[in-house]
Amino acid sequence: QVQLVESGGGLVQPGGSLRLSCTASESTPSNHAIGWFRQAPGKEREEISCITGSGITYYTDSMRGRFSTSRDNVKKVIYLGINNLKSEDTAVYYCAAVPRCLTSGYQFTAYGWGQGTQVTVSS
Numbered sequence: 001q002v003q004l005v006e007s008g009g010g011l012v013q014p015g016g017s018l019r020l021s022c023t024a025s026e027s028t029p030s031n032h033a034i035g036w037f038r039q040a041p042g043k044e045r046e047e048i049s050c051i052t053g054s055g056i057t058y059y060t061d062s063m064r065g066r067f068s069t070s071r072d073n074v075k076k077v078i079y080l081g082i083n084n085l086k087s088e089d090t091a092v093y094y095c096a097a098v099p100r101c102l103t104s105g106y107q108f109t110a111y112g113w114g115q116g117t118q119v120t121v122s123s
Contacts, residue, residue: 002028002097002112009093009117017083020117022095024076028112034078035098035106036069038091038119048093050101051078058101085121092116 003025012018022034031053039045049069050058057069068081078095096110 001025002032004028004034004095004097004112004114006093006095006114006117009119011120011122012085013123014086014121016085016121017081018085018119020080020082020093020119022078022080022114024078026076028076028097030073030076032097033099033101034071035096035101035110036067036078036080037094037096037107037110038089039094039116040088040091043091045094045107046091047104047107048080050098050106052101056101058103060104082119085119087121089119090121092118 005023008020033052035050036048047060048063051069066083071078094116095114097112098106098110
């Protein structure tokens with residue numbers, strides 16, 4: 001059974017950086033592909049990135065450059081780094097397992113969603 005918990009969100013000033021964590025439970029296989037997503041108030045959920053069990057990453061085109069995804073399979077943690085944060089990055093950020101990383105559309109097959117972590121970018 002896949003269980004994921006996001007952490008690392010908070011209030012950040014524009015231009016700042018954050019690293020979010022997605023921690024998998026003991027029972028979650030360490031080689032699951034994991035997707036990162038976000039949802040801003042009043043907006044649809046967006047795909048950010050997907051990382052395979054071996055660490056190959058896929059990014060939504062609009063997320064390239066400021067977002068970076070990595071994983072530590074020993075610790076069972078998947079990371080999302082965000083640089084040069086902007087007010088439009090304010091959202092709840094989620095991670096979820098996916099059957100297979102794709103360039104897009106993987107949110108529709110994602111499962112084991114975490115509860116999300118709030119990121120607020122404001123001065």
